[in-house]
Amino acid sequence: MKFLSIVVFTFFKGVILALIIVFQPEIRKFFLLLVSRIFFKKFIISIFKRSVVSIKTKTIDSIVKSCSIFSGDKTGVLIVIQLHQDLKDFIQNGDEMDAKINIPILESIFYKNSPLHDGAVVIIENKIIKTRAILPVSYNKEIPSRLGLRHRAAIGLSEKTDAICIVVSEETGYISYIKDKKRTIITNINNLKMKLEKDLL
Structure with a gap:
């Protein structure tokens, strides 16, 4: 065996x-x-x-509360939030900055007489890294003619990247949330917070 x-x-x-x-x-x-x-x-x-994007709830709250103030004052605003795609190849000029996000600093940047209020503020995670940034403008003929350069710049960036753009109109005070070539008008400030939390947290 x-x-x-x-x-x-x-x-x-x-x-x-x-x-x-x-x-x-x-x-x-x-x-x-x-x-x-x-x-x-x-x-x-x-x-x-x-x-992975690391955004704090405090950052979102500061952006939302600032936009509420800007909307009430009809202050023209363009905020860009970088997600996964690097934006350096799509943003021209601008002033470098390294500042934590809070309401006073956003108000000082977008104050109408401030030299920094023209152009976009670029946010990466929880810091402002650029002001007075110039974005690629969209020439899409379907964009309503009533929308100005800020909206066209925001839509232009959203056509090329996955960034979030928030625009406050200085004519109407309306807040626009622009992402993936889609513009959503924010009718309630809480909706802005919910959209940011959904996309960032």
Whole structure:
């Protein structure tokens, strides 16, 4: 019985060895594919982790409350919030800044007599990184003629990137939320907060 088991074991060992020799190219391809998929998965995960946007609730509250003030005062405003896509190739000029977001600093930037109020404020995560930024303007003929340069600039950026743009009209005080080429008029300030929380948190 012991001898028989040795013979059977030797036989199967030989068969396995023969299969490895015969199918060596296929086995090699299989392991290469397996390894490449594992590394690809790790690469995708690492990219995803790096692209996660870290926005604090306090930042959102400051933006929302500031927009409410700007809307009431009919102060012209253009705020850009970077999401996953880097905006550096789509934004021209502007003044570099490194400031935490709060209501007083946003009010001082967009104050009508401030030298910084023209152009866009660019926000990355919880900081203002640029003021007076110039955005690519949209020439889409479907945009209503009543919308000015701020709206066209916001829509233009949304045509090229995944950024969020918030515009306050200095003529009407209306707040527009622009993302993915779609403009939503904010009729209630709480709706602005809900949209930001949905897209950022």
